[in-house]
Amino acid sequence: MNKISLPICLNNPVFRRLYAAQTISLFGDALTLLGLALLAFELAGASAPIVLAGALTLRVSAFTLLSPLAGAIADRFDRKPILIITHLGRMLLVCLLPFVNSVWQIYALVLGLNIFNAFFAPTYQATIPLVTGADEYPQAIALSGTTYQILGVFGPGIAGVLALFIGARELFFWDGLSFIIAAILIATLPGNLRADVTAEPRSKIQSVGADIRVGTAKLWTDAPIRYGLMMQLVASIAGAQILVNTVNYVQGTLHQTAVQYGWVMMGFGLGATLGAMAIGIYPQYRSKIVTILGGGGLISASLIGANYVGLAPLILLWSIAGFGQSLINLSLQTLIADRTPTEMQGRVYGAHFAWSHLWWAGAYPLAGWLGTTFPDRTFLYGSLIGLGLLAIVQLLLAPDRFAHTHPEFSHVHAHTHDLPHQHEHLGNLERADPIHQHPHLHSQLRHTHTYADISHHHSSSAHHH
Template sequence: MSLFAHRDYRHLFGAQVVALFGTGLTTVALGLLAYELAGADAGAVLGTALAIKMVTYVTVAPVAGAYADRAPRRVLLVTLDLVRAGVVLVLPFVDQVWQIYLLIVVLQSASAAFTPTFQAVLPDILPDQAEYTKALSASQLASTMETLLSPVLAAAVLSLLSFHWLFAGTSAGFLGSAALVLSTRIPDALRRCRGTVWDRTTAGIRIYLATPRLRGVLGLNLVVAAVGSVVLVNTVNYVQDTLDRTAADVALLLAGNGVGTILVALLLPRMLSRIAERAVMLTGAGVLLTGMAAAIALSTANSGAWRWPAALAVWAMIGAGTGLVLTPVGRVLRRSTAAGDRPAIFAAQFSLSHACWLLAYPVAGWLSTEAGFTTTWSVLAVLALTGATSTVRSWPRLDPELVEHIHHHPATDPAHLTDAEQIRPDRWRHTHSYVIDDNHPRWPAAGH
């Protein structure tokens, strides 16, 4: 409860929760709107909308990160919430499919700018590591609860009103988020001078790919996407076509996945006070790979009442593995960047993680239609194993906070070498927390 004693964090968390539930209502309402406009082709419309969403996330987030330090962050977040509220209010009045696609681009562009900017604010208002870890767990918990409860809330609304009112509820959520953000004291981002627009746009991804532990996180993003796509894309068909169960059981199996994530989110703050992020996240990858192997085994079984409880256990295992991987990511990002680069690095994580989903979604959707679950999940398992192997190779087991290194040229900031030992006319050696920045354009090799 000490976490919620922070007024600014409390208001930001409230903003996140109401915006999440607004987004969840939009997901339900968009499906019904697509059916109203396209009928039997509603699935194709929704599939295209999801693809547009992912492409927008991948391309817009780095650009937004490049300009996140150019405007007051509170003003930026409020403006983006207002844009999202306005777009959602327009959606009930569209009468053409192409209009849905256009509005989705605007809506998801605002979300692609809002989410990483919001995430980069938290380390600044919660400088204490333990408090920040609790905030990460709370955010994961909120996201999972939204997934579980938004359909229930939508069903309650639809029992009384037309689905068009779901858009009004979504807009109210975004307006509520804007009001809560407006009531907080958010420090502005440190302004970084990086030359051209291209330099600023690619800064986060360049820092990300130059940092060994972040390349490891990228591999883990692929593990989460490959295994998670089984849950998000294939659950409906697996439950109804393979297990021959009801739509209510679809919701129950998805809830089982969410429960696994929630339990981990509740346990992780204490766990991360004793165990390094790398060990926790690789454990999560192992749990995900085990869950995928169990899912493949399940897909080969043609009958048996045991398949349903087994599926519940496997989906919960996948949820737990997802929580183990995703919850500590913010800690790793904060550790790996200077304060002024946080908007760019959070935008890079947002973009690259969604690129992994963009790769996994079509495999889970299209290949399962043509080749069945066993083949599809085996291909996704290979993707996940590739990501896990990349992480083990990229993220060194010995990953100290302080790194001794040698500067072979004067630093961009001469004051940076004040405490350095000059070992040769053109060599300076010192030790400090190492991140990629203007003074350190690449990661040092051992002894360098």
């Protein structure tokens, strides 16, 4: 197996500039998250957790409802202006946050921020395979994921230091500056970021609706992608337990301080960072399906004894959980790029972004109920639920775990209409012409091929449009 080092993808000047823009805006996001927590405490006092929980719900709702639409738009338009507009829109909104004086204004601005973010995130994810080669995009995806995790761990700490010197509300202006810099970097990218030059740039509402259905259908009809998506449901159950109930366990059961709580959560983030780095170094190790299964097992099993350990073992367990979560998330993101034609990736990434956040919308209330109903066994029960669901997914949905997956590909072939074979074509194709050409899509799961695999009938009974 040939190992591909991370610097190779950074030799791509387009991806390098795109990655720099993402890194800068992610640092700005860290400023926003910490600033929001401080602002919520300033305005709501002891009710600050309720305010933050409401903001989190708005975030998940915006992603779930709008990401499929964002993916459909990303496949029909030049993605460069989409990325620029979403950065500038967030810049304007975060610069309004220093002036808020009531909780409803926080909700309104957070909703607006995440509407723009719902359009940015899937568009950016779908753009990585567009600007990188087949030997680059697994490492490019992993590098982006690693950067996201690292800034998630260390960004709030850096933001906290800045807040000591410049004040909590002033953090938002620095965040706005980061979005401006990122937008400028994207604006200087050469050419356009159009995925399918043959697609109509303006489409009817019905066409956009059809695009959304195409992205969702791809998720649920492609066996490896469907398997990975359901494993993300497994990971969300354990992940929500960690995010919702760790603070009560550390400060309530273990009688530690907020500082020790920060150490535990840093362990989770560092584990996720190591998982992202592992995916980047060993992108083709065994099979992505095996990697996803391993990630689901790690994050679910790491919780099973967490209610009965002290601080140091808890940090280790949460590091294992973070490692498992990255194995699932980044392997699935790469799998989508492997198995989806370039002109469809925006729709599929958008649909995936929505469904994966829908899992968290259900996992958060479950974690809250377990934490209040079974406070001394919440992690144990969460682990058992996750492991049970993992077993069901593995038994019912797992594709051949050791099959070598190929990207989907298409070719154009001549096609003749006889009398029994009539159908409509999109575009301006003259139906009166009985002989014409159109693309034909192939998808293979196994590395071993028979003559039947590579011989294609183009009869009316075997050919699908």
